[in-house]
Amino acid sequence: MMKTKINQSIKISLDTGIFQLDIYTRHLDIYFTFSNDWKGIYEAIKAIKKHQPGSIVIEATGCLEMHIIVTCAKHVYPS
DSSP states (O other), X not given: OOOOOOEEEEEEEEEEOSSEEXXXXXXXXXXXXXXXXXXXXXXXXXXXXXXXXXXXXXXXXXXXXXXXXXXXXXXXXXX
């Protein structure tokens, strides 16, 4: 299995809402918004993976974040 190179200096902040995901990379000063549905989640994962972040911080908002958390675990940081 090929390991993804991780850039420890890149940190991603992700805010989950009922209808959208707001993603910000502080060190790169890049802001993305995606819909909080399966299509938007997979688009968000592609954008996140492109930057190979060292960490992702996701706001806990009453289970609205669960789909993106599970998808990040499977696709951004596979074991």
